[in-house]
Amino acid sequence: MLRETVADLFAAAVRSAQAAGDLPAFDPPAVEVQRPRSAEHGDFATNVAMQLARPARLAPLRIAEAVARHVAAADFVGAVTVAPPGFINLTLADAWLAGQVDAVRAAGAGFADVDLGGGRSLQVEFVSANPTGPLHVGGARNAAIGDTLARVLEACGWRVQREYYLNDAGSQMAKFGASVYARYCQALGRDVPLPEDGYPGAYIADYAARIHTAAGDRFLDVEPDVAARELGRQAVAAVVDDLEAVLGRIRCRFDTWFSEQSLYDSGAFERVMRDLRAQGVTFERDGAEWLATSRFGGDRDEVLVRSSGQPGYYASDVAYHHDKFVVRGFDRVVDVWAVDHQNQARRMPFLMRALGLDPERLSIVLYDLVKVVEGGAEVKMSKRRGTFIALEDVLEAIDADAVRFMMLTRSNEQVIELDLDLARQQSNDNPVYYVQYGHARICSILRVAAERGLGDFDGGDVARLRHPAELALVRQMLRLSDVLEKVAADLAPHHLPHYAQELARAFHLFYHDCQVVDPAEPDLSRARLKLVDAARIALARVLDLMGMHAPEQM
RNA sequence: GCCCUCGUAGCUCAGAGGAUAGAGCGCCGGCCUCCGGAGCCGGGUGCGCAGGUUCGAGUCCUGCCGAGGGUACCA
Structure with missing residues (x-):
């Protein structure tokens, strides 16, 4: 600005x-x-x-x-x-800078807002991990990035909707249901083996047990395919409950949980297919139905409907994004995906053009993996293999704010190496506490001021703020709008935690150089209390944008 | 093989084509009769290598080396 x-x-x-x-x-x-x-x-x-x-x-x-x-x-x-x-x-100008203290206080919770979106609608779709088990730490990175972007884009004037896309259709789902069914039967004494390519994780048995508790053993008498499908459905519902709970612990909330299966159940997929056929951008080859993405810039065509008659995964992407842009009419959509979807991401613009949409309206945020090390060795994460570190377990050892800060600080393209032993040891060294300490310290100053008769400082004259450390603090506060613009433009939330540390540093330096509460100097004290209060607003804003708490005491 | 990303201080990482490349952690040494010491101050020749573009390159381009990821009618 x-x-x-x-x-x-x-x-x-x-x-x-x-x-x-x-x-x-x-x-x-x-x-x-x-x-x-x-x-x-x-x-x-x-x-x-x-x-x-x-x-x-x-x-x-x-x-x-x-x-x-x-x-x-x-x-x-x-x-x-x-x-x-x-x-x-x-x-x-020094005088202008000092005057900004009043401006910050007047802006309050809306401080640093910058209107880039003009109230247009924007969807951030994030996490969207397959609902076949607990969320692992890679999902936490997605959550931190997506949720923070949503918060920042809101501050930038977009009307933001947060969505979790549930991949509850397709073959992975069938394997999941069959796995739950097998564990369910095993728990009830029937020797039904886990499918060859089923999910081996121990948590599958937990979900089977939960369903047994709720529904008893009546699925034993149901035809196995039907039972597996129904158990899969119920297990997904339980997984979603757990996902919602653990995501809540890192302060992520979703407005909608969008079911992939619903695209097929509602006929949305068939309607999109009819449109595409009518436009003549599909064709048959080898018994499959293809989308001619090569006509829209792709280096190859993509299968929509496999020769088996089952829709391929690209079909879901087409129908889902059609729903986002055409049915629901979002002006912009931001999808947050792990880097192993890079090929899929590359194809999205062609899909958009095939749908007659401007590819610029869709942004894909690709972030790199979280590599977990425990006991000096890398833990390879795979739900299908049943080996992974659940976010829930990490949260037992490390505070949610610290986890978010860690996930947010690295640029999207960086691999994060998370050494669990080190992280447990050093979680108190997390820089988030430096920022939060600044906020708590300010709150403490304000309490002391009230005790010493300086509780009402609205009449303070900011023109008295001339110390270099005072003006340096104002300068840092004023940078926040620039930072938000940068984060929004690049969809790169890592600038926020870096900025937060600089803002906190400016405050701590000021605190070191300048006595705020000094009954012998009431006028200067009132001016400085205004400054400190403005700094509180700025720190609280940054922490909130990152989805972290701004504690009044620590 | 081809495609994408990364390579910056002992370690983990920032760096909007500009001026003397920064921070955290770790290590060493300092700082309150005073508002919270989870703080502050001091201690450092590090941009993988080689070319190129530019008045100016950690940043852009090419090649090489190293690490990770992706290359299906799987999701």
Whole structure:
């Protein structure tokens, strides 16, 4: 926001310099504004003079000086300077910065909101792990990414719906049902072997036992195929209950749990197929029905209906995304998938075009795997093999906020290595506590202030805030909007925890340098209490956007 | 084989084509008669290798090396 204002200011300065004859006339390029790494270089910098050197045929430094002279006065502009090889640096005005403390407090819970979505609808579909067993830690990464993106996109003005796609159709489901059926029968003394390619995990027996408790042994008399299907259905319902519970523990909630099977039951799939056939983008080959994705940019065609008559997995993707965009009419959809779906992700744009939809409306967030190490060896995770680390078990050892922070801090493309032994040992070192401690410390200061007769500081005059540490803290708070824009634009939530640490650091530094509550200096105290209160708002906002608690005490 | 991602400090990781590449952990040494020491300060020649593009490359391109993932009428 502020960044754009600064860019506009520089762009106007370029035009003004041209109008005054200080620069030759030419079409100026878009002005790029960056945040300098070093504080000596001010709050914002532009390289526009370097970019102009060629068209203007002048030395960058000369151009920079000319543009800098034409930067209009504004309340937020403190100083405009020029530095070799041609940077124009802008420093925010101290008085304006101090004034932002009141602005932050006025904004309250909506602080740093930035309207990019304009109220348009957006669906974030995430987790969507197969409902055939407990959620493993990789699912926690998906959950942290998806939920945080949903929160950030809401803060960015999108009307967000959160969805979990239940893969409750197809062959995996049949194997799951057969596995539950086998365990159910075994528990009741019948020797029904686990299917060859069934699920070997011990939890299958738990679900069988739960169904037995609820429904008794009546499925023993039901024809096995029918019983397996029904037990599968009931087990999925139980799994979903468990998923909802464990996801709730890491503060993820879903608006809808969308059943894949419903696409077939409702006839939605057949309707989409009819549309595609009518458009002539399907064809028969080798007894299967294909979608001619190669006509839409794909390097191959995709099977919709297998020669067996069963729909392939691509069929579900087609029908499901048709439902999202055409039936339900989302303006945008963000799907959060693990990197092992990279091929599927690559094909999505072709699917969109085949449906007559703009591929830009669909974003796929691919994140890399969570590699779990325990006892010095990697634990290969596979539900089908029955070996995996359940999120639930991790949460026994590590606090939910710490788990989220860990999952969020790495960029999506990084493999996360989770050493369980190390994590258990070091969970108190998790940086989330540094951020939360800042928040708790502020709350403590506010309590002390009230005890010492400074509980009402609304009349404090922020103009008294001039200390470098005070202004540095304000500067950090004001960055949050930029961070949100960045997270939303790149669908990269990892910027948030990094920013949170910097914000907390700015607060701790300020706290170290400046006495907040000082009855001998009531006016200064009231001004600083306002600043501290604003910092509380900012810290609470960041923590909430990451789905973490902002404790008043620790 | 082909495709995708990654390779930055002892370890785990940030880094919006710009200025002197940062943080956490670990290690060493300091800091409160005062609002929470889960804090603060100091201690460091690390961008896998080789070319290229650019006024400027950790960042973009090519090749190589190393790690992971993907390459079905499986989901």
